[in-house]
Amino acid sequence: MNRAPTIPDRILDGLNPQQREAAGYSEGPLLILAGAGSGKTRTLTHRIAHLIASGRARPHEVLAVTFTNKAAREMRDRVDALLQNQGRGVWVSTFHSACARILRREIGHMGFEPGFSIYDDADQRTALRRLIKEMGLSDRSYPARSVRSQIDRFKNRGLWPADLRAQDTLDSDRLSEIYQAYQSSLRRANALDFGDLLMLTVRLFQNHPGVLDYYQRRWRFILVDEYQDTNPIQYQLLRLLSQTHQNLCVVGDEDQSIYRFREADIRNILDFEKDFPGARVVRLEQNYRSTQSILDAATAVVQNNVDRLGKRLFTEREGGDPVRFFEAADDRGEASYVVSELLRRREEGLSLKDAAIFYRIHAQSRVFEEELLKYNLPYAVIGGTRFYDRAEVKDALAYLRVLVNRNDSESLARIINRPARGIGATTVARLFEAGNQRNTSLWGGVEASLAEGLLTGAALRRVRAFHALIEELRNHIDQEPVADLLARALDRSSYLQALEEDGSVEAETRRENLRELLAAAEEFAGQNPEPFEAEDEEPRAGTLQLFLEQVTLYSSADTLDGETLALMTVHLAKGLEFRVVFMVGLEEGLFPHFASHSDPVGLEEERRICYVGMTRAQESLYLTNATLRRLHGRVQSNLPSRFLDEIPPDLTVGSTRAARGLPVGAREPPSPEPRIDWNEGQWEGDELPPLEPGSRVEHPIFGAGAITEIVGAGPAAKIRVRFERVGMKTIVLRYAQLRLL
């Protein structure tokens, strides 16, 4: 049956000596420092295939961790192809998916039920918003959004509420209290958030050595891609899992670390040799992807970073097109330039699937979409408002989630009055309170209210009817395929009916989306989601549960195919490559993003993001910027990105501000520039004067100073200025009699 071991060495054919060394390396920790385009994924897949083909590991003894589920699927397919279908059983997944899978089996040890829900960002926020209100705290001092991200950051660092010390936050008392309350509410709801998937797995391993032992023994070889973007909790997990066999192989590039906001810690890769003594280090420095011009330009940018090991990447693809600069008058002009270039190149035979548009933030996609629609060019926006984030889709999924786990309070709260059935905010608050008092979920509150007569009149009738609806639907869980169950839920809840009666175009779109969701559910049932190895003896989580998990954990970056142009953020572009890349919006304030402006560490990360984007290009790279940009409903005027200025002019063609002697990026404006006074009509409407941190200004009373921070946009923006004579002041731009120096 297992005929694989006959051809182990052929698997290493076609690799260069360094790739070969890494792929064929036998036992012990292994660090592969792999520059952009140096074939790291190829090396990883060949290593997995070789481990199995040579008989050193059986498929189920290998765990490979990738950054996205899409990457996981690709890697699984490639391994499988190399092994002629003997590769099934290798676990290839993201940290989150792997942990979810472990927890489905083991979470009983932690006092949760196996049918646990997974809360996404929106669920977390609404849960927090309610808790903060319940605790009598002001949502001004504790905006749910920022509390959510702080808690998330704690989790990425592996910190539970009890671990917080004063230095972790300015007001650690209340914050850790909220965090604590939030964790109890998750527990009552039998729910985990994204961070908990990792946190609970680590805690499970720490508290249950027997369970840890099983996984330690089982995974004799562990491989991790994009290691530069792992955070402390992921590091802990890897340490625990690799203890027994020490066969941890990590691949990464410190220049491509772009997830600091998720607590990714570059020291993980810098310190690997210290953390895992005796580690073998292999460097992959030959770039097989890009032309020399592209590589040189990208290197020139990233070289401005202080915090890096430094490496020499080389390519045999000499020369190539110079990098193209284009400065448009505004964002529409930028889009029309990009699309006209696409049309031109398509005439020359470029396939749209070989091109991509990268931007810093999702909001930039819109103008490009409009322009592409004009010419009927097929495109796909990756990420952004994902299909599964649409209100009606979330409603439908909430019904399913409640059927699996009635205690999922966020989902229940979402659907209890959708479609409107007369159970308003006041009633829901009461039900929540009833649940809280009994230390149970919203559903517990519903049951208690019905049993103990806490409600009267219309409210009672309506809640009773809703309760009956859920109970009725639950009877069908095990008897019907996911799609049928979903259709039944939408029908019995009158959700579809309400949309039909609405009659608006919007409602029609929503129904369309629901049909699409039904189709997705059907398709899901058709394919066997994850191949299970016999040894796994995994309790077959219901298909319904697997469907929900996939919908929650799989980002839409995980689907991209056909003859379509891809639009995405640079973050989502990591790990991909395209013949032609347009990186747009290279402007101060946008890229580098203003949130990182005042902080050198943040700026270095922005520079790495830029580097990642540039190195995706194989043949042609376009870098564009717009002088005026409509963003967040306002028009702003941006200087070209300082990153453009960091690229040597001999590698580029096209217009640049620098070539015309105009100010670029962080540089001081040329000095005998006429003084700009924007109180006298040069800057109309919402247009913002060319100000940025670092600009020097003069105030009639305070004298000269330098801008340290700009808050907001347009004339209503405030700026913080450090004046030479009077120190730091905050000034509203509109009223300030400032002059630019």
Added chain:
DNA sequence: TGGGAAATTTTTTTT
């Protein structure tokens, strides 16, 4: 009480 309209606030990047 519930529902929808109007006013207000807030802007990065993701599993």
Added chain:
DNA sequence: AAATTTCCCA
């Protein structure tokens, strides 16, 4: 522009 909160009427 979009998300959220407040306001006002039935």
